[in-house]
Amino acid sequence: MKDSIKVFAPATIANVVCGFDVLGLAVDAPGDEVIMRRKQTPGITISKITGDDGRLPLDPSKNTVSASVQHYLQHIGRTDLGLDIELHKRMPIGSGLGSSSASTVAGLFAVNSLMDDLLTPTELIPFAMKGEELACGYGHADNVAPALLGGFVLIRSYDPLDIIKLPNPKELHCAIVFPEVDVPTRDARRMIRSKVLLKDAVTQWGNVAGLVSGLFMNDLELVGRSMEDVLVEPTRSILIPDFYKMRELALENGALGFGISGSGPSVFAFTRDAETAQKITNTIQKHLSSIQIGSQAYVSPVNENGPKVIS
């Protein structure tokens, strides 16, 4: 059994526009890193967090990484173990890019690797969902499942949990822009209507089925035109500066489709290549700076493999 390990886990784009809580994908960059070391005394400690501007709790019962690792240790009957955690945030918090999930997944992957891969990545998903519950009040899986499994993931059912990995068209790239305004997932979930009209539900499930079919058929035009959300986006877009202008710019510059990443404020577009994705992020960032909004941008293919051991 190894004494220490360093793991990277990827950021994720939950919902993929039309699939609220049921679709998600992982990207190659950005992502978070966790260093986990065994220690003599039982229990979990967090000795260091960097890149969070002091926003995340060092208290192991309140931090999503340590709390989900604790659930894992209880499950495998190893609460006698002593573990120290260092978390290095390499992505913005509250951005809609699955920041808490990347940290949690890196921690769970690290402890499971120290335990000689006792559980499969799919079996780790319920423990990661506990972390999401702590972070935003609801244990949704559309960030943690793709962060653990890589690629595109469909959560067909939550009870019982039924998770399906979808095909990943090779050319697909993501153009991601994070406008630097704060949108906590907890608040962005509270503002959604809990009742929907049947005609909107029909539009929405047509799009979910269209997007999934597009992935299976490698039909990127179909994927793009299925990126429509009539249930959640009309409300959440209010929190995102110039959301509809950003969509217009993305589509004018060759995006297949465009929408909110997770609960926002990040937005993303799918493209056929990295060059088009770069052009879109440049154009959107230029627009945001013209309205005095700072931003960060990422261009990435879809991440195929989920977390990786760095050392």
Ligand code: HSE
């Ligand atoms: N499905 C979740 C939501 C993802 O939209 O609230 C949060 O990142």
